[in-house]
Amino acid sequence: MSGSAPDPPRVALVTGGARGIGRAIVLALARDGLDVAFTYARDADAAARTAREVEALGRRVLARPSDAARRDEAETAVAATRAGLGRIDVVVANAGITGPDGWEGVSTDAWHRVLDVNLLGPYFTVASAAAELRRTRGSAILVASIAASSAYPEELVYSASKAGVVSLARSLAYALAPEVRVNALAPGWVRTDMTRALHTRPKAAAAIARGIPAGRWGEPEDVAEAVVFLASDGARFVTGETLVVDGGDSLVWTIGAER
Ligand SMILES: NC(=O)c1ccc[n+]([C@@H]2O[C@H](COP(=O)([O-])OP(=O)(O)OC[C@H]3O[C@@H](n4cnc5c(N)ncnc54)[C@H](OP(=O)(O)O)[C@@H]3O)[C@@H](O)[C@H]2O)c1
16 A cells, blocks of 8 residues: 555636636536636626536535735635635636727726726736745636737727736746746637627627637637646646637638628
């Protein structure tokens, strides 16, 4: 009989993990054998449902409300994860919001709210977890968007915030190497509450699907599988990269155009 104790399960912290892409990430990581802590903004019912799904997979789970835009709450979320689940090996900065429509007359408050959640938020989360990720030789994944690299004046503030996320991943990857890998992930159109106004309108939904070489909208699980890869040892030589998961949509930015 060997005297060495088995390795403890790896632990992930996912921001915005109750619904949509974040929920799929939480469940995919749990299926991959990780215990998972996740945060949410307001929807306690959705959080409780997701937590129960993780428990049904036989993994430990911690769900807590925490505003991704606040540094003190990010620090508390990291501390609570360490206290409750023992360690942190993977951080996924997923929480994000859309911005105001259009590019003209965007209020200063709207700029600040979107940048606070979408750009400062991932920074606060990774910075708060950096020492622990160094200790565990862990990795961080920041959810950006293909909007980061396309002209998208209808959502200029959102696009700019996501371009910042891509840059953040590169700088943090350099800063935290060699112990910690940091990558960004850029989804295309994914069917969640965030895009409900489009994917529930048959004409708009079909027009978008036609412009995607894969011929369909993305599902949250499509994105989650890519997160599992970036968090895994299989991605051990990948850092500072942005993995695009969009069914080929960004090969050409043509919403609704016939190919
Ligand atoms: N859907 C797409 O097509 C798409 C495409 C590219 C990139 N993305 C990005 O993918 C990420 C997830 O998007 P999604 O479509 O899954 O969005 P979603 O359906 O709107 O879900 C967002 C989740 O984030 C949480 N959240 C929002 N603001 C938060 C805050 N300030 N602090 C903590 N949690 C917060 C929400 O909590 P509550 O449940 O409590 O409200 C919810 O669980 C975002 O970063 C988004 O920009 C989405």
